[in-house]
Amino acid sequence: MSVFLVIAGLALLVIGGDFLVRASVGLSFKLKISKLVIGMTVVSFATSAPELLVSLQAAFDGISDIALGNVIGSNIANIGLVLGITAIISPLTVDRDFYKYNWPMMMLASFVLYYFLKNDQVLTAIEGAIMFTSLIMFLFLLIRSSRKLTKAKLDEIDDGLAVVSNFKIVMWLIIGATGLYYGSEWLVEGAKRLAAAVGISDYAISVTVIAIGTSVPELAASVIAALKKEKAISLGNLIGSNIFNIASVLGLTAIVKPIVVNPQTPEILSTNIFWMIAFAAVLVPLMLIPKQFIISRYKGMLLFGAYLVFIYITLQ
Secondary structure, eight states: HHHHHHHHHHHHHHHHHHHHHHHHHHHHHHTOHHHHHIIIIIHHHHHHHHHHHHHHHHHHHHHHHHHHHHHHHHHIIIIIIIIIIHHHSSOEEOTTTIIIHHHHHHHHHHHHHHHHHHHEEOOHHHHHHHHHHHHHHHHHHHHHHHHHHHHOOOGGGGGHHHHHHHHHHHHHHHHHHHHHHHHHHHHHHHHHHHHHHHHHHHHHHHIIIIIHHHTTTHHHHHHHHHHHHHHHHHHHHHHHHHIIIIIIHHEEEEEEEEEEOOTTHHHHIIIIHHHHHHHHHHHHHHSSSSSTTEHHHHHHHHHHHHHHHHHHHTTT
């Protein structure tokens, strides 16, 4: 039964995430927002919705391990698994703005999260509010900067989504939200039962099975974007999603209910959060050596290989 709940939960998250991404992109196209901003904001928020619902559900259930493990594991999966596979399918060209805004914000959010957790073993409501407010300020600056540098062009718009009716967008939002809500409930419940049945901690399950499951929308959005040569959406979605996961998912969850580090899972602060920071940090040398601003197929294989090593070590 636990395996069925996990599979059914993952399936609903995939379906819900897909509909939510479609609705979000369709809506943003109607507002004529550029692709980079779409990837960093609308698509990132939509694909981070599963993490948010899973973390909130886990927090309400009193399982802070799953809330933390889900975000840390998902951020690792977004770079190691999703970016790795996306680059293997289609090499990515990196925009220079990546180094000016996106990557520094991702690193800052990662270090701030570590500091807040290490300081007193809890992410308080005030700290959550600080993180969420910082995200809003970052998005404001990002959108303002984008509008100064480039105007959204009509030829950037996918005709299939540009002509979608408002009714369809609303229906997609409803279907997506419903799928994500029930998917997150079933996934958390199934993961709890699975962890108890096989003797693996809630945290180990959350940082692997649940993290991969909630990263499926990012994988789907990024692979589809890469295949359609929409590289700005693909990379922007992943980096933006990592920022959203920390500042929005954990920030909002902590505001609702403070997240306490379980003393029985010291690996949260001793190893796994450093894996998350390392995967984020390695992007800069990876993009500069040997060929600048290109994430080639072999670099994608390196990221994917490193992710497999992380999974193996975590489940030991």
